[in-house]
Amino acid sequence: MNDIKDVLKFLYKDKIKNINVINFIENYPISYIEQIGESIIVKGKSDKKWIYISSKSIDELKIIKSKIDYDDKNFAAVEEWMMPILIKGHEIKWRLSTMKLVLKNEVNINETENIMDKLNINDAKFIYENSDYKDVISIDYIINRITKGVNSCIRHMDKPVGWAITQDDGAIGFLHVLPQYRNNGYAHDITIDLINKVRNKNKIPFVHIEKDNLESMKLATSLGFEKYKIVNWFERE
Numbered sequence: 001m002n003d004i005k006d007v008l009k010f011l012y013k014d015k016i017k018n019i020n021v022i023n024f025i026e027n028y029p030i031s032y033i034e035q036i037g038e039s040i041i042v043k044g045k046s047d048k049k050w051i052y053i054s055s056k057s058i059d060e061l062k063i064i065k066s067k068i069d070y071d072d073k074n075f076a077a078v079e080e081w082m083m084p085i086l087i088k089g090h091e092i093k094w095r096l097s098t099m100k101l102v103l104k105n106e107v108n109i110n111e112t113e114n115i116m117d118k119l120n121i122n123d124a125k126f127i128y129e130n131s132d133y134k135d136v137i138s139i140d141y142i143i144n145r146i147t148k149g150v151n152s153c154i155r156h157m158d159k160p161v162g163w164a165i166t167q168d169d170g171a172i173g174f175l176h177v178l179p180q181y182r183n184n185g186y187a188h189d190i191t192i193d194l195i196n197k198v199r200n201k202n203k204i205p206f207v208h209i210e211k212d213n214l215e216s217m218k219l220a221t222s223l224g225f226e227k228y229k230i231v232n233w234f235e236r237e
Helices: 004-027 058-066 080-087 121-129 139-148 186-200 214-222
Strands: 030-036 039-045 049-054 074-079 092-102 151-156 159-166 172-177 206-209 226-236
Touching (some): 004 030, 004 039, 004 049, 074 080, 080 226, 139 159, 159 186, 172 186, 172 206, 206 214
Parallel strands (some): 049 074
Antiparallel strands (some): 092 206, 092 226, 151 159, 159 172
16 A cells, blocks of 8 residues: 555646546545556545546556455546446446536636525435435435535525535536526526635536536536546446
């Protein structure tokens, strides 16, 4: 097992490629971390025990696969070229593929027009009940992200009607506006507010969007996010 500080120093050499695993390492307990050549494998826990891999080499990835135990089932932010190697010989319980988009520092962002607020843990159940991803998240995870991450919301009558929270890897996520409050620019302002908060922490704003989520893709690109590459989350049987 390598020293975490040394691995982070290496990962920061390509910050955009490695921003997911960097943020995860900096915010959650890490049980295993190893550098193999120019590749990294990280095992840690947020809501689940996750495996993150940074690599550009097929040969090194095959070595990394030998470091994966039977109980290591959940993989995060895996690049497309890695998938055939990692899933070979395994059944896949679920898989989520998204486009990773990154907002560069030189892109200027306007101020919000709406009054912004913050979420609190009492909002977690409501957010879960209105989520499209109940099968892969939990109320406990949402509470964790509200307390440990960055969030933004717009409220009516003290109830959140639109919100977003950073995920365990620092990605801007959970963006949701209740149907009756859409077409008011809420998603736009919530995203802007989160971008500014993420930048205030000296982090790179980035998002993951499924290919059929055209509205979110349109919003992200209109704000200056640029497509980087497809990444996958999955669970092996």
